[in-house]
Amino acid sequence: MLSHHTLGCSPYYFRYGAAPRFGGGGGGSRGGPPQGKFGNPGERLRKKHWNMDELPKFEKNFYQEHPDVTRRPPQEVENYLRSKDVTVKGRDCPKPMMKFHEANFPNYVMDVIAKQGWAEPTPIQAQGWPLALSGKDMVGIAQTGSGKTLAYLLPAIVHIQHQPFLEHGDGPICLVLAPTRELAQQVQQVAAEYGRASRLKSVCVYGGAPKGPQIRDLERGVEICIATPGRLIDFLEAGKTNLRRCTYLVLDEADRMLDMGFEPQIRKIVDQIRPDRQTLMWSATWPKEVRQLAEDFLKQYVQINVGALQLSANHNILQIVDVCNDGEKDDKTLHLVIHLLLRLLEEIMSEKENKTIIFTETKRRCDELTRRMRRDGWPAMGIHGDKSQQERDWVLNEFKYGKAPILIATDVASRGLDVEDVKFVINYDYPNSSEDYIHRIGRTARSQKTGTAYTFFTPNNMKQASDLIAVLREANQAINPKLLQMAEARGGNSYDISIL
Ligand code: AMP
Numbered sequence: 001m002l003s004h005h006t007l008g009c010s011p012y013y014f015r016y017g018a019a020p021r022f023g024g025g026g027g028g029s030r031g032g033p034p035q036g037k038f039g040n041p042g043e044r045l046r047k048k049h050w051n052m053d054e055l056p057k058f059e060k061n062f063y064q065e066h067p068d069v070t071r072r073p074p075q076e077v078e079n080y081l082r083s084k085d086v087t088v089k090g091r092d093c094p095k096p097m098m099k100f101h102e103a104n105f106p107n108y109v110m111d112v113i114a115k116q117g118w119a120e121p122t123p124i125q126a127q128g129w130p131l132a133l134s135g136k137d138m139v140g141i142a143q144t145g146s147g148k149t150l151a152y153l154l155p156a157i158v159h160i161q162h163q164p165f166l167e168h169g170d171g172p173i174c175l176v177l178a179p180t181r182e183l184a185q186q187v188q189q190v191a192a193e194y195g196r197a198s199r200l201k202s203v204c205v206y207g208g209a210p211k212g213p214q215i216r217d218l219e220r221g222v223e224i225c226i227a228t229p230g231r232l233i234d235f236l237e238a239g240k241t242n243l244r245r246c247t248y249l250v251l252d253e254a255d256r257m258l259d260m261g262f263e264p265q266i267r268k269i270v271d272q273i274r275p276d277r278q279t280l281m282w283s284a285t286w287p288k289e290v291r292q293l294a295e296d297f298l299k300q301y302v303q304i305n306v307g308a309l310q311l312s313a314n315h316n317i318l319q320i321v322d323v324c325n326d327g328e329k330d331d332k333t334l335h336l337v338i339h340l341l342l343r344l345l346e347e348i349m350s351e352k353e354n355k356t357i358i359f360t361e362t363k364r365r366c367d368e369l370t371r372r373m374r375r376d377g378w379p380a381m382g383i384h385g386d387k388s389q390q391e392r393d394w395v396l397n398e399f400k401y402g403k404a405p406i407l408i409a410t411d412v413a414s415r416g417l418d419v420e421d422v423k424f425v426i427n428y429d430y431p432n433s434s435e436d437y438i439h440r441i442g443r444t445a446r447s448q449k450t451g452t453a454y455t456f457f458t459p460n461n462m463k464q465a466s467d468l469i470a471v472l473r474e475a476n477q478a479i480n481p482k483l484l485q486m487a488e489a490r491g492g493n494s495y496d497i498s499i500l
Helices: 012-017 067-071 074-083 107-116 123-133 148-161 181-198 211-220 229-237 254-259 263-270 288-297 330-349 363-375 389-400 434-441 459-474 481-489
Strands: 086-089 138-141 174-177 202-205 224-227 248-251 278-283 302-306 317-323 356-359 380-383 406-409 424-427 451-457
Touching (some): 107 181, 123 138, 123 148, 148 174, 148 181, 148 224, 148 248, 174 181, 174 229, 174 263, 202 211, 211 229, 224 229, 248 288, 254 288, 317 459, 363 380, 380 389, 424 434, 434 451, 451 459, 459 481
Parallel strands (some): 138 302, 174 248, 202 224, 248 278, 317 451, 356 406
16 A cells, blocks of 8 residues: 655645545435434334245346347447446346347337437436346436436336236335435326336325325225335335335435435335345435445345446545645646655555556646656656547557556546556546546546545635535545635535535
8 A cells, every 4th residue: 555654735635645434424414314203104014024935926037138239249338338438337237228129128118219209228228228127136326317217117117017917905016216206206207108008007105295196096006106205104004005016126316315314214115025026226326325225125236327427436446635735826836736746656656556547637738747757757648639549549558558557638538448457546637527526536446446546636626625525525535624624715515515
């Protein structure tokens, strides 16, 4: 491990930067039920003990790879995933499907899709459909707007069509839990649109509205139930519905449900569902509380991240921020940053694993820094958008195979660049947004490895301080007090910002 002894212009640099990660961190409201608001929900619901031999068997793998998908060369698949910034973690994930017809959905579903006039599946659909259709548990890190509703609802329709018909007194086969009434209603509209043609019935169950109509729908028998947790618990306790037939469970916006204090309710509900169900969990962020839910509820799951939407940093990255401020003058600060950068690189290059990407803001700065470093004998190469594709490919290859362990780059390399063994990312200039920051530092710690990100933060970047703090907090990183001071000086209420 690199020692941090000689680095940094702030005395907190080492202490905070290299300190063990704090537990808990940001968020604040996560985890605890809002006592009093819900009383003790589900008090009368007993945890079920399952005898797997007695439960009726059911099918959950309906996936048959389309010949067009089978024929598609691995390189093309890889390029697709990379260009859409999709990352997949977990074993035996099927290939994505890039066209609607490759999903083999029933005709009545395809007819509804055709009417929308969409060009192709969204990335989360492309990778989510084959996964969900194959019966696997999955986590999707995606936000509203990514097409995630259809990513789980269309496989749900296929799942339901393969199950025995509902009988009198049966509860839903597919349960979608959502944090808010608005989201639940939105999901149900989609379920109704696609379910209509397939004669599947759905109901939306949420608090703050009369119970009567919701109960009547449930009692009539529905294949799909979309619910907020509190009202569903009410109905389960009162015996208005049950989850004996539920074999397809969706947790939508899991992070938000936890933020709203629904964890105890969710756990009570999930306890009522047979453990060999298929579970799909969706979240915009991936903090440790959500990871814990996934560990508890999902089995050997595959995780899909759509990078462009991923707003939280990989937790395997140690993030160190050096706040540099040498007087009022910009050029003095710049001088200091270069000085610090070179000292940092000396330390890094003495490490056995030392592959490093340095990000600059502009092409000009990239060229200047590359020239200066090469002149001083550093094994560095530059890459940016003005270089020809051929030159970029060549530079990347040199970097990939370790001939030049230092890559100096603009944001052309911040997304999609997948070099397995990058150990360090240095933000020589701070990027334009915290999303870019997350992508840049995500070039290290690929596939479960660890990595370190160093960031030089100057008064010019002050307006980004609050956002950066939110990212650090979400990842349970120690925070340089100078950064906090900067955020405060700007009047930002940085303490309350959690990344969502
Ligand atoms: P969602 O993320 O599920 O809230 O979906 C966001 C919006 O994207 C909705 O208006 C959908 O109708 C739309 N949508 C879903 N799938 C696609 C697609 N493949 N192409 C274009 N738009 C889509």
